[in-house]
Amino acid sequence: MTAPAITAPASRRRSYYSPFEIFVFALVALLLLAALFGPLVAPNSVYNSDIANSLMPPSAAHWFGTDDQGRDVFWRLIVGAQTTLLSAFLVVTLYSLIGVTVATVAAAGPRWLDEGLMRITDIGLALPGMIVALGFAAAMGPSLQSAVIAMAITGWPITARMLRGIMRQTMEAQFVAGAQVLGVSRWRLMTRHVLPNSLDVLIVKWAGDIGTTVLVLASLSFIGVGAQPPSAEWGATIAGARGFVSTAWWTVVAPGAAVAITSIAFGLLGDIIQVRRDPSLRGN
Amino acid sequence: MLALRVYSWFLVRRLGLTLLTLWGLATLVFIMIKMMPGDEAQMAAGADASAAQIEAVRERLGLDAPVILQYLGFLGRLLRLDLGTSIVTLQPVLSDLEKVLPSTLELVFFAMLINLAVAIPTGIVAAHRQGGIFDTICRVAAVMLGGMPAFWLALVLQYLLGSVWRVVPISGQSSFGMAAPVVTGAPVVDAIIALNGPALLDAVHHIILPAAVLAALFATQIFRTLRASLLGVLRSDFIMAIRAKGATAGRMLTRHALPNSLNPVLTLSGTQAGAMIGSAVLVETVFARQGIGAYMFNAVAQKDTFAVLGSVMFIGSVVCLVNLAVDIMQLLVDPRIRAAQLGSQSQ
Numbered sequence: 001m002t003a004p005a006i007t008a009p010a011s012r013r014r015s016y017y018s019p020f021e022i023f024v025f026a027l028v029a030l031l032l033l034a035a036l037f038g039p040l041v042a043p044n045s046v047y048n049s050d051i052a053n054s055l056m057p058p059s060a061a062h063w064f065g066t067d068d069q070g071r072d073v074f075w076r077l078i079v080g081a082q083t084t085l086l087s088a089f090l091v092v093t094l095y096s097l098i099g100v101t102v103a104t105v106a107a108a109g110p111r112w113l114d115e116g117l118m119r120i121t122d123i124g125l126a127l128p129g130m131i132v133a134l135g136f137a138a139a140m141g142p143s144l145q146s147a148v149i150a151m152a153i154t155g156w157p158i159t160a161r162m163l164r165g166i167m168r169q170t171m172e173a174q175f176v177a178g179a180q181v182l183g184v185s186r187w188r189l190m191t192r193h194v195l196p197n198s199l200d201v202l203i204v205k206w207a208g209d210i211g212t213t214v215l216v217l218a219s220l221s222f223i224g225v226g227a228q229p230p231s232a233e234w235g236a237t238i239a240g241a242r243g244f245v246s247t248a249w250w251t252v253v254a255p256g257a258a259v260a261i262t263s264i265a266f267g268l269l270g271d272i273i274q275v276r277r278d279p280s281l282r283g284n
Numbered sequence: 285m286l287a288l289r290v291y292s293w294f295l296v297r298r299l300g301l302t303l304l305t306l307w308g309l310a311t312l313v314f315i316m317i318k319m320m321p322g323d324e325a326q327m328a329a330g331a332d333a334s335a336a337q338i339e340a341v342r343e344r345l346g347l348d349a350p351v352i353l354q355y356l357g358f359l360g361r362l363l364r365l366d367l368g369t370s371i372v373t374l375q376p377v378l379s380d381l382e383k384v385l386p387s388t389l390e391l392v393f394f395a396m397l398i399n400l401a402v403a404i405p406t407g408i409v410a411a412h413r414q415g416g417i418f419d420t421i422c423r424v425a426a427v428m429l430g431g432m433p434a435f436w437l438a439l440v441l442q443y444l445l446g447s448v449w450r451v452v453p454i455s456g457q458s459s460f461g462m463a464a465p466v467v468t469g470a471p472v473v474d475a476i477i478a479l480n481g482p483a484l485l486d487a488v489h490h491i492i493l494p495a496a497v498l499a500a501l502f503a504t505q506i507f508r509t510l511r512a513s514l515l516g517v518l519r520s521d522f523i524m525a526i527r528a529k530g531a532t533a534g535r536m537l538t539r540h541a542l543p544n545s546l547n548p549v550l551t552l553s554g555t556q557a558g559a560m561i562g563s564a565v566l567v568e569t570v571f572a573r574q575g576i577g578a579y580m581f582n583a584v585a586q587k588d589t590f591a592v593l594g595s596v597m598f599i600g601s602v603v604c605l606v607n608l609a610v611d612i613m614q615l616l617v618d619p620r621i622r623a624a625q626l627g628s629q630s631q
Contacts, residue, residue: 123308135596256436264431
């Protein structure tokens with residue numbers, strides 16, 4: 001006698017992921033592909049102006065039309081995806097590193113250091129982040145690099161505060177008490193035992209952070225302290241096309257839609273990861 | 285007596301935190317000044333200043349002294365409300381900003397009104413029919429709006445409503461020749477002071493779209509918070525008891541469920557009031573309105589770095605003070621926070 005099959009027939013097997021989740025994954029994957037390979041496949045006309053063809057409406061040759069320099073709007077968006085996403089990844093990575101360092105030093109150090117660092121974190125949380133970043137970027141001289149550095153040095157307090165809270169919870173776990181009994185030093189206890197077991201909160205947080213960072217970066221570029229006009233960065237593109245909104249709406253609508261879609265896609269990815277980790281959040 | 289002691293204790297702690305934050309902000313701005321490439325005196329005096337003028341600025345700012353003395357001098361100037369001088373208007377930055385602050389506060393006030401007037405009713409209806417069509421549409425709209433860049437939304441709506449459909453004026457704060465005499469600098473308030481009906485309508489007409497755009501981003505947060513909070517309250521036993529007693533859905537929602545779920549919304553709208561002042565920089569300039577955001581935007585464009593940093597100091601301070609005011613108001617409004625303060629004091 002053979003054992004009964006324990007798998008359901010192929011036709012009734014449901015995917016582990018819902019269609020909506022697959023859609024979000026595909027969207028994020030497309031954006032990443034554009035960012036990685038966009039500049040390699042983009043035609044040369046992206047960089048050269050062609051005044052004879054300026055401000056052409058969307059057509060088969062130019063899907064999203066052309067801008068005031070006659071450059072193809074669609075391909076400039078694809079090229080700009082690299083600048084925008086790379087900068088956003090850099091910003092989130094940098095401030096996460098600062099946040100992790102601050103939280104770990106606070107947790108491992110003496111009480112006065114913990115208090116001091118957490119008060120500094122409170123100050124950072126109480127200030128309007130975008131305005132302070134704007135100040136740093138303006139002071140260093142407006143450029144994409146300045147904006148990235150400015151956002152990295154203003155973005156860390158939320159991460160530090162959150163991680164410090166989680167580390168405090170982790171420190172109450174049995175295995176930490178066990179390590180303490182074995183005589184592990186406080187610094188080693190924090191970096192080797194408590195920190196690795198608290199870090200998954202950052203894995204949940206990063207996707208949503210990319211979404212908001214893309215928005216703030218575009219805003220800084222629009223104000224004029226981020227990427228400067230010839231750059232294909234989306235915020236700078238909108239700033240450059242501002243004057244043409246009534247004659248050639250596509251030059252403004254397309255890059256803004258790119259920012260919105262990217263920000264929404266990464267935000268939704270963050271939500272999906274969060275619900276997958278904690279299904280009780282579903283429906284809220 | 286006890287209540288009085290709790291209040292004063294809370295006030296002392298909260299004021300202390302505010303002072304600490306202002307000091308932190310001042311230190312950050314000082315670091316920004318030190319990060320500027322090139323000669324600081326040259327930057328403060330302007331690109332076409334003479335050598336003698338630059339030397340005079342160097343003398344006045346004490347730039348030959350050690351950094352620690354410069355820092356103390358900087359803090360001293362801030363205490364005397366000296367935020368530096370603009371190289372474009374040649375006026376103290378503070379007096380420039382004071383003139384345009386009322387206009388920004390008016391914009392933020394209207395944005396907050398629209399924010400709450402839209403987000404609270406939609407949040408109630410969405411939570412009441414959780415998973416229904418209205419709920420789904422609102423949630424999708426909230427996700428979409430939350431991801432849109434505010435300045436882009438401003439540009440697109442300005443184009444559609446202002447120049448294609450001509451429902452609202454394209455830009456500015458009042459039509460030519462319509463404005464009431466300037467008293468406060470906030471057009472709507474000025475029109476009310478002058479008892480000028482047409483000017484009032486005109487000013488409101490001009491402020492609606494900018495305020496709605498500013499509100500959009502924040503309304504999605506209020507909507508989500510209220511919806512989640514209401515869903516939690518609607519699951520509790522006392523709601524079932526109220527329904528069993530025969531209360532209508534409307535009465536159950538507005539008289540019982542809503543007051544019990546408004547607390548997180550109040551807290552959030554408090555922080556939002558401060559954040560809105562910062563976000564005004566993205567909206568004011570698109571609609572050519574006066575305000576601290578537009579001032580800052582122009583300062584960036586004209587490379588007037590000291591005016592930018594002065595504005596950072598000013599906006600940061602206003603946000604801190606608004607947050608302080610909101611916290612104190614909450615203490616007066618919500619007995620539960622009073623109780624929490626009482627608890628933390630006895631620990």
